[in-house]
Structure formats: structure tokens, C-alpha cells
Amino acid sequence: MHRVYLDYNATTPVEPEVLDAMLPYFSAEFANASSIHTFGQNARAAVEAAREQVATLLGARPQEIFFTSGGTESDNHAVFGIVGSTAISPKSHPHVITSFVEHEAVLNACQALEKQGVSVTYLPVDQDGLIDPQHLQAALRPETMLITIMHANNELGTVQPLEEIGRIAKEGDVYFHTDAVQSAGKIPIDVNQFQLDLLSLSGHKLYGPKGVGALYVRGGTRLRPLLYGGHHQRGVRPGTENVAGIVGLGKAAEIARHSLANDAKRLSALRDQLEHGLVNCTPHSRINGGRAPRTPNTANLVFPGVEGEALLIALDLKGLACSTGAACSSGAVEPSHVLTAIGLPAEEARASLRFSLGRHTTQADIDFAIQIVPAAVAQLRQLSPTYQRAVTYDCFFFFFSASLLCTLRLCVLFFSLFLSVPSVNAVLRKAASRSN
Numbered sequence: 368m369h370r371v372y373l374d375y376n377a378t379t380p381v382e383p384e385v386l387d388a389m390l391p392y393f394s395a396e397f398a399n400a401s402s403i404h405t406f407g408q409n410a411r412a413a414v415e416a417a418r419e420q421v422a423t424l425l426g427a428r429p430q431e432i433f434f435t436s437g438g439t440e441s442d443n444h445a446v447f448g449i450v451g452s453t454a455i456s457p458k459s460h461p462h463v464i465t466s467f468v469e470h471e472a473v474l475n476a477c478q479a480l481e482k483q484g485v486s487v488t489y490l491p492v493d494q495d496g497l498i499d500p501q502h503l504q505a506a507l508r509p510e511t512m513l514i515t516i517m518h519a520n521n522e523l524g525t526v527q528p529l530e531e532i533g534r535i536a537k538e539g540d541v542y543f544h545t546d547a548v549q550s551a552g553k554i555p556i557d558v559n560q561f562q563l564d565l566l567s568l569s570g571h572k573l574y575g576p577k578g579v580g581a582l583y584v585r586g587g588t589r590l591r592p593l594l595y596g597g598h599h600q601r602g603v604r605p606g607t608e609n610v611a612g613i614v615g616l617g618k619a620a621e622i623a624r625h626s627l628a629n630d631a632k633r634l635s636a637l638r639d640q641l642e643h644g645l646v647n648c649t650p651h652s653r654i655n656g657g658r659a660p661r662t663p664n665t666a667n668l669v670f671p672g673v674e675g676e677a678l679l680i681a682l683d684l685k686g687l688a689c690s691t692g693a694a695c696s697s698g699a700v701e702p703s704h705v706l707t708a709i710g711l712p713a714e715e716a717r718a719s720l721r722f723s724l725g726r727h728t729t730q731a732d733i734d735f736a737i738q739i740v741p742a743a744v745a746q747l748r749q750l751s752p753t754y755q756r757a758v759t760y761d762c763f764f765f766f767f768s769a770s771l772l773c774t775l776r777l778c779v780l781f782f783s784l785f786l787s788v789p790s791v792n793a794v795l796r797k798a799a800s801r802s803n
């Protein structure tokens with residue numbers, strides 16, 4: 368069966384070049400990067416080269432990059448590491464600012480902090496998923512220790528105004544962390560331009576391997592370790608380095624840096640085509656978050672009258688893979704917290720699908736999606752008594768209002784004719800008297 372993958376925000380395939388770079392570090396170059404012998408030094412050199420490659424992607428210095436097990440660990444380390452850098456007591460009232468649309472890796476970390484007595488402000492977002500910097504400014508307190516706002520949203524692709532947030536954080540003298548798991552490699556990032564203190568990224572979202580990520584930590588930032596162990600990575604993140612994974616992440620970062628502009632141009636054109644095609648061919652469908660700046664590869668659409676999970680399965684049976692929201696929350700019955708935060712009612716949030724394109728997406732893939740999605744939606748809608756009822760009510764309401772409008776217009780026409788008759792007569796009489 369012909370299969371098309373439009374779920375690149377869930378994960379990406381490892382690029383062949385990345386795999387080639389990694390392979391020697393599973394066998395021939397298997398050494399521990401902390402060993403001082405030649406074998407170890409070869410592994411160490413590979414890890415440090417990767418650190419430089421990741422740093423270059425972010426405009427950071429290599430010594431500010433710490434390798435982790437992925438985006439979740441990086442997010443947790445940023446949140447707990449900053450807040451834990453000073454002792455929490457009933458007298459200190461540490462405060463953190465985040466948003467309602469963060470990934471669970473940040474949201475659940477913040478909720479855990481709340482249980483420890485930390486106060487957390489969750490900023491609302493507008494209907495496109497953007498926070499209002501004025502809300503952020505107003506939420507700042509003297510006790511605010513950390514602002515953690517994601518760069519690009521995993522479900523909508525909306526890109527938050529990091530430069531403005533960074534300015535507010537700097538003026539307030541507050542640490543600023545961003546979860547850049549969905550933006551790294553897709554749109555430009557410069558930690559200095561955004562005045563970031565911490566940034567998370569993940570290998571498997573940028574054509575690198577799973578189980579490896581990085582945390583950028585600006586020099587001089589007070590960060591408590593999340594794990595305790597040996598002296599690896601200066602004790603900030605102990606544990607024997609995953610050399611092959613780190614080499615893969617470094618190579619993936621290097622490829623992303625070179626291909627970012629071309630990928631973005633090509634993917635945004637394909638994404639726009641997909642959106643137009645689906646909206647034009649599927650009555651009542653709409654784009655979620657379409658007016659905000661977005662990552663070039665992400666489209667999220669609502670198809671009122673269908674159950675997202677049912678549509679996802681129907682499309683999968685026809686060979687198209689997409690997602691009902693964050694892959695990490697798939698299977699959960701709750702509607703997406705991101706879609707409800709932008710104001711969608713629960714049934715519309717449940718009727719939404721995310722299509723995320725990637726480096727290997729072709730024009731033929733988009734044509735295929737435009738061909739099968741509207742048909743699948745129509746089929747499911749036919750089986751949905753609530754949608755059929757809503758359409759019947761819509762039709763009834765349309766014809767009722769149209770006929771009411773026609774009747775009103777006829778009445779107005781009739782009365783205006785009726786009222787204008789005497790004046791016509793008067794004009795004729797005047798004309799006749801003048802000719803006499």
C-alpha cells in the first residue's frame with residue numbers, strides 16, 4: 368500500500384548522513400568519552416565536535432551546550448534546575464511564568480513545582496495561540512525566578528514573540544527558558560538575539576536519533592543538577608555520554624543549519640497548498656491558528672462533525688499518517704489543551720487534525736492528502752447523526768431566512784410603488800399645467 372507520512376512533528380527519520388556518522392561509534396569507536404586513553408580521546412573528540420555543531424545552530428558557545436536524553440529531560444532540567452537553585456521555604460515565594468499551551472514536559476514540571484509550594488502563572492493565549500507580552504509584563508513579580516515560554520507550538524506551529532519576551536525577562540532580571548524542540552532546525556534561532564538563558568532541543572525532531580537532546584545554558588546561569596553522579600559534562604549533566612547519539616545530533620544540527628532556508632521555503636509552499644486544498648474541498652473546515660507566524664511545516668485543521676480519532680484511523684487505513692494533536696498525548700480522551708486554550712469548544716478540538724510536513728514530503732504526498740481527506744470527512748459525516756441534524760437545521764434556517772428576506776423585500780417594493788403613485792401623478796399634472 369502507498370503510505371504517506373505527515374506526522375513529522377511527532378518524530379522524523381534519521382537522515383542517512385546522520386546514520387553514517389553515528390555507526391562507527393557503536394562498534395569501532397566504542398570507547399567511553401571520559402577515558403583518557405586514545406580510544407577514549409577519539410570518542411571525546413567526536414562529542415566535542417557535536418557540541419560545536421549544536422552550538423553553531425543556536426548562535427551559542429560550545430561550553431554552553433549540555434547533552435541530555437531528549438526534550439523532556441532538557442525541559443525538566445531547566446524548570447527544576449532554576450527554581451531549585453535557591454532553597455524553597457515558606458518565607459520565599461518563588462514564582463514561575465509559563466503559558467497554557469506548553470508541552471507536557473513543561474506543564475507537568477510546573478504542576479509538580481506547585482505541589483512543592485512554588486507559585487506558577489499560566490498565561491492565556493489568543494485564538495492563534497500567541498501570548499500577549501503585556502500579560503507577561505503584568506504577571507512579573509519581585510519573586511519571579513523563571514519565564515518558560517515555548518518557541519514553536521507542537522500542535523499549531525505558532526511561533527511566540529521570543530525577542531519581546533527576552534527583552535521583558537532581561538528588564539525584569541528573570542531567567543528565560545524556551546522549549547525549542549519544535550523550532551530547532553525549522554526556523555532560525557539565535558540565543559543572543561532572543562536574550563535566552565536556557566533552551567531545550569531534541570534530536571529526533573530534527574532528523575537525528577531518539578533519546579538524545581541538548582540543553583543550552585548561558586554562562587553564569589545558576590542551575591541545580593537534575594541528576595547526581597560523576598563529573599561528566601562538568602557535573603551539570605552526569606552520566607556516561609551517549610556518544611553515537613550525540614554524534615548523530617551534532618550531524619543533524621549541521622545539516623539543519625545548511626538546509627533550513629530551502630526546507631522552509633519548500634515546506635511552507637506545500638503546507639499552504641495542503642491547507643487551501645483541504646479548506647476548499649471540505650465544507651465547514653477551518654485552519655486553527657492560521658493567522659500567527661508559524662513554523663513552515665505545520666497545519667492544524669478542524670473538520671466539524673467528525674471525531675478526530677475516527678478520522679485519523681480512517682486516513683491511516685487509506686495510507687495517510689497524521690495526528691490528532693501532540694503525539695505524546697495520543698490515546699488520551701481529553702481534548703487537546705492547546706486547542707481548548709485557543710478557544711475551540713471541546714467537540715471542535717476533538718474534530719481537529721494536525722498534518723506536519725518534513726524534508727521528505729513531496730508534491731505527490733500533498734496531492735494524495737487533498738484527494739483522500741475530504742472524502743474521508745464526508746464519509747464520516749454521513750455516519751454522524753449530529754452533523755446531519757446540524758446541516759438540516761442549517762439548510763432549514765438558510766431557506767427560512769432567505770424566504771423571509773424575499774417577502775420583506777417584496778413588501779418594501781410594493782409599499783414604495785404604492786407611495787410613489789400619487790407623486791408620479793403630481794409630476795404628470797405639473798408637466799401638463801406647464802405645457803398649457
Ligand SMILES: Cc1ncc(COP(=O)(O)O)c(C=O)c1O
Pocket residue numbers: 376377436437438439440442470472517519520521546548549569570571578580693694695
Ligand atoms: C514542544 C515539545 N517539547 C518537548 C517534547 C519532548 O521531547 P522528547 O520527545 O525528546 O522528550 C516534545 C515532543 O513531542 C515537544 O513537541
